Amino acid sequence: MAVTVKGEKTREHILKASRKIFIKQGFHNTSVSEIISATGVKKGNLYYHFASKEDLGLAVLEDAKEEFFHFLNKSLSGTDPVAKIINSCQAIFNEQKKNNFVDGCLFGNTALEMTDSNPEFASVIQEVFDRWTNKLEILLLEASESKLLNSRISEKLMAKTVVATVEGAIMMSRVSKREKDLFDFLAAIKNLLDH
Amino acid sequence: MAVTVKGEKTREHILKASRKIFIKQGFHNTSVSEIISATGVKKGNLYYHFASKEDLGLAVLEDAKEEFFHFLNKSLSGTDPVAKIINSCQAIFNEQKKNNFVDGCLFGNTALEMTDSNPEFASVIQEVFDRWTNKLEILLLEASESKLLNSRISEKLMAKTVVATVEGAIMMSRVSKREKDLFDFLAAIKNLLDH
Numbered sequence: 561m562a563v564t565v566k567g568e569k570t571r572e573h574i575l576k577a578s579r580k581i582f583i584k585q586g587f588h589n590t591s592v593s594e595i596i597s598a599t600g601v602k603k604g605n606l607y608y609h610f611a612s613k614e615d616l617g618l619a620v621l622e623d624a625k626e627e628f629f630h631f632l633n634k635s636l637s638g639t640d641p642v643a644k645i646i647n648s649c650q651a652i653f654n655e656q657k658k659n660n661f662v663d664g665c666l667f668g669n670t671a672l673e674m675t676d677s678n679p680e681f682a683s684v685i686q687e688v689f690d691r692w693t694n695k696l697e698i699l700l701l702e703a704s705e706s707k708l709l710n711s712r713i714s715e716k717l718m719a720k721t722v723v724a725t726v727e728g729a730i731m732m733s734r735v736s737k738r739e740k741d742l743f744d745f746l747a748a749i750k751n752l753l754d755h
Numbered sequence: 756m757a758v759t760v761k762g763e764k765t766r767e768h769i770l771k772a773s774r775k776i777f778i779k780q781g782f783h784n785t786s787v788s789e790i791i792s793a794t795g796v797k798k799g800n801l802y803y804h805f806a807s808k809e810d811l812g813l814a815v816l817e818d819a820k821e822e823f824f825h826f827l828n829k830s831l832s833g834t835d836p837v838a839k840i841i842n843s844c845q846a847i848f849n850e851q852k853k854n855n856f857v858d859g860c861l862f863g864n865t866a867l868e869m870t871d872s873n874p875e876f877a878s879v880i881q882e883v884f885d886r887w888t889n890k891l892e893i894l895l896l897e898a899s900e901s902k903l904l905n906s907r908i909s910e911k912l913m914a915k916t917v918v919a920t921v922e923g924a925i926m927m928s929r930v931s932k933r934e935k936d937l938f939d940f941l942a943a944i945k946n947l948l949d950h
Contacts, residue, residue, distance in 0.1 A: 673864075
């Protein structure tokens with residue numbers, strides 16, 4: 561039993577340490593020996609938990625996905641559905657700021673690095689974008705019903721546009737490292753949501 | 756003189772072939788031997804034109820930048836400033852479609868892969884985003900002056916939002932490979948531009 565708990569802890573540690581290094585250097589650009597030295601885990605132990613680097617990469621994405629939706633659900637708080645969306649975009653931008661605008665979004669990075677070559681990775685990213693969009697769409701439908709919103713485009717497209725704008729904003733602020741290049745987009749999102 | 760022309764042609768050939776492989780696999784993930792085999796150029800000849808892989812990467816970005824602005828200027832055509840912007844976004848999306856939604860945008864890819872580690876690469880990408888935004892801002896100011904536009908956010912932020920949306924849309928459609936996930940954003944951009 562104790563061994564299982566320890567094994568679980570090791571797996572968790574490998575996932576978090578590997579996520580950091582994948583975000584920083586990309587998946588292809590990270591070798592198994594770098595993962596071993598970043599995690600401090602022996603090669604045999606690494607392969608005990610993950611059959612291959614691809615297997616580890618996929619598990620890192622799945623783990624980050626769960627964490628992101630936990631974060632998103634918490635951040636979608638506010639007095640009305642539109643405020644919830646704005647607060648959650650702000651919370652995402654605050655995370656970027658906390659990281660000094662380096663590293664960016666694991667899902668966005670992986671989307672650009674891996675989706676053409678690895679369909680399994682692509683399907684996790686797709687799920688992240690779909691579920692995120694879906695959550696926003698539900699809130700926007702609520703807002704429309706209670707006359708908080710009067711939009712000329714569908715709630716679904718509006719939700720997708722918020723996600724695209726957040727991803728684009730993270731990309732642009734990673735290049736400039738300027739806080740303004742991130743938080744300015746909050747005003748753009750408020751404008752989109754007619755807030 | 757003939758040698759210079761031939762040298763120029765070789766340089767051009769290396770730039771275009773390397774761009775293709777960098778877009779597909781990323782910069783870090785491409786080895787010099789892969790560049791040699793993709794270009795069919797001898798190692799000595801490659802190093803005659805480019806002192807290092809970094810030097811080649813930077814030249815590829817500069818070359819792609821010139822080509823992009825040539826493309827952008829041509830695509831910004833239409834009966835009024837707002838139509839020009841919409842047509843140019845459509846032209847960019849058409850290019851993505853022509854590529855079957857693989858590879859994406861070299862500048863976006865490089866932004867996420869390289870800006871944290873290579874300030875010279877970051878500065879070319881920054882110039883692309885800045886000049887692109889600037890061109891759109893000038894058109895939007897024109898549109899506001901001629902009462903084509905009545906916006907609650909500044910023309911500058913609106914221009915930045917168009918660029919962020921285009922980059923985010925390319926990212927999302929690369930994951931889904933769905934045409935709809937790209938062209939739907941045209942309606943979102945039209946909505947943003949009050950068109």
